Amino acid sequence: MGRKHRPSGHKHPLPVDFFVCPQTAPHEESALIQTGLTALTHLVRDSQLENGPIAWKPYYDSDGLQIYLATELGSSENIIFMSVTEVEGTLEEAAALHTADTTEEYRKFSERYSKDLIDCAVLKTLAAPTREHPHNYIGLKWVTLEGPPTIRNRDYCFIECRDEFSINDVNGWARVLHSVDLPWVPDLRESMEFVRAVYENSGIVFKESEKPGFLQIYQLYNTNLRGKVPLWVQRFGIKRRARSLLAYDSYFRAMRLGHVPLLRENELVPASSRRKCFLCQTSFGPFAKRYNCRRCGEVVCRQCNKKWEITDDLQITRFVRICFKCSSGPPRAFFDDSEDGDSSLDGGSRAMSEPNIPHGHYRHSMKQGLNRPQAALDDVDRPRQMMRLSSGPPVQKKKDHRPHIPQRHSVQRTSRSGYDDNTVSREELVGLYRQLKQMKVDGDVAAA
Known part of the structure; x- marks a missing residue:
């Protein structure tokens, strides 16, 4: 007979005060x-x-x-x-x-x-x-x-x-x-x-x-x-x-993202004003979902952003979408998210303290990307003495044992103009409408 395996069912099965620590000498x-x-x-x-x-x-x-x-x-x-x-x-x-x-x-x-x-x-x-x-x-x-x-x-x-x-x-x-x-x-x-x-x-x-x-x-x-x-x-x-x-x-x-300001909804570039992803310059298809970066406000595709779980200085945790440029490149361990909505983007009081950045500043700010802020503990004095260990002969450092680091993702910008460089023209909208109508796409999709 095999051993029984007791499933946990849920996290934290024991009460908080289950272990009672006695007085220790x-x-x-x-x-x-x-x-x-x-x-x-x-x-x-x-x-x-x-x-x-x-x-x-x-x-x-x-x-x-x-x-x-x-x-x-x-x-x-x-x-x-x-x-x-x-x-x-x-x-x-x-x-x-x-x-x-x-x-x-x-x-x-x-x-x-x-x-x-x-x-x-x-x-x-x-x-x-x-x-x-x-x-x-x-x-x-x-x-x-x-x-x-x-x-x-x-x-x-x-x-x-x-x-x-x-x-x-x-x-x-x-x-x-x-x-x-x-x-x-x-x-x-x-x-x-x-x-x-x-x-x-x-x-x-x-x-x-x-x-x-x-x-x-x-x-x-x-x-x-x-x-x-x-x-x-x-x-x-x-x-x-x-x-x-x-x-x-x-x-x-x-x-690091938890220490930088985020944009409010009304400061984001309208998704309908962009025909291409701001980073990879891939054209958006008629059914492609567009995402706004909450750091720079630009419109990017699904492949050029990630939903991050961040905790700000007020200890408010939320999920926000940040493009790879503002997060210093695609993460090495990419945990894809299946959710499309950002239900917690506007929660808490953080939005009241976020700066009002005009749209014309987006492309200029992208040159610098995300500057890493000083650690939150930098204002605390570092200990003057650290534990020092002696391990015999100094370790010979060889490149064979140095982990390989992939090159950071880089994006070349192809346009010089500002906010309206990717705006869809009236003629293109009419053409798209006719294509959708021919495909017998009805209701809300065609009207959009």
């Missing part, structure tokens, strides 16, 4: 803090491709993403693999993206960035960020991850440590997850059929790249799933986890 908290710092040190050292403690073996290399294995699949109880890529971003953006220090913040974080996370909780904060160290954090957390069909869900109880570091004269920031046993976080196998799995020095490392404005990302998983998991499931899980690394390109862009 200072020496117990100090020991946990030291555990987190030690795990972070191991993560940073283990993530080195060369001259590190782990002999990484190439497993996959495509589309700017590399996957490395530490052991052959099935040869050990632990699954140890690392994915590597490079994206445009800053350490401040990486630290801000992973801020989730309360259960409410953690759940919002999981709903947006971890689709397979069923439930999560912040159990206890051991060291909160401060003004002197805004990017540091140590705390106890619990999560449940949904497994594929026939595989039981796994839950983890772990300590999370986030901190800046410097190794071989390279600055970085890292987030480590390391399992701990807490008597007040019971095993849920009997009640929820969750299998308690283990993280060992797992997490993500961001290092400043030799290329200015870019980050090298190393995501390392060292986990014991505590059960028999078929090899095909392991391979599937590795590819799935590794490819999630490419989404950081979109995450960082969405963060």
Whole structure:
């Protein structure tokens, strides 16, 4: 008889106050803090491709993403693999993206960035960020991850440590997850059929790249799933986890877009006034849908824009369409959206503070694209001292291990005039009307 698999049914199956943290002694908290710092040190050292403690073996290399294995699949109880890529971003953006220090913040974080996370909780904060160290954090957390069909869900109880570091004269920031046993976080196998799995020095490392404005990302998983998991499931899980690394390109862009003003509906270029896509210059067919960029206001086709989920400075989250020019090119991880409507475009109070930009400014502003604003945490003093690690001989940097970055999408403008250069003439409208009539297109389409 096969094992039973309990479907989650919905996210967050446990009440918020399910885990009750008892009063802990200072020496117990100090020991946990030291555990987190030690795990972070191991993560940073283990993530080195060369001259590190782990002999990484190439497993996959495509589309700017590399996957490395530490052991052959099935040869050990632990699954140890690392994915590597490079994206445009800053350490401040990486630290801000992973801020989730309360259960409410953690759940919002999981709903947006971890689709397979069923439930999560912040159990206890051991060291909160401060003004002197805004990017540091140590705390106890619990999560449940949904497994594929026939595989039981796994839950983890772990300590999370986030901190800046410097190794071989390279600055970085890292987030480590390391399992701990807490008597007040019971095993849920009997009640929820969750299998308690283990993280060992797992997490993500961001290092400043030799290329200015870019980050090298190393995501390392060292986990014991505590059960028999078929090899095909392991391979599937590795590819799935590794490819999630490419989404950081979109995450960082969405963060930057949240700090720039958006146009109101009455400031957008009328869709009917454009015969061609403003970017690729593809002519719009009679049934082609046209989209407005909420950053520059221009009219673009479906292939030259993306619907972004952005959160502005007022913490209002909405979905807006932004063209690839204003979002600095097409994202590497393009998650296509099936919705055609922008139901949340006009929600909240952000629209009242958006500037009134005349239409004649659109083409002029497109020359500059989207300038990345300073990170929201720039006004906070950076810590004077960072964690410094020694790892033996300096790492020899070879181009073979540098992730390949595809060239940014560029668009050549073909017209010089302003607002009316793509306006449809009366004769063309009449001709289009006759064609539609001949095609026996009735009602609303012909009248349009």
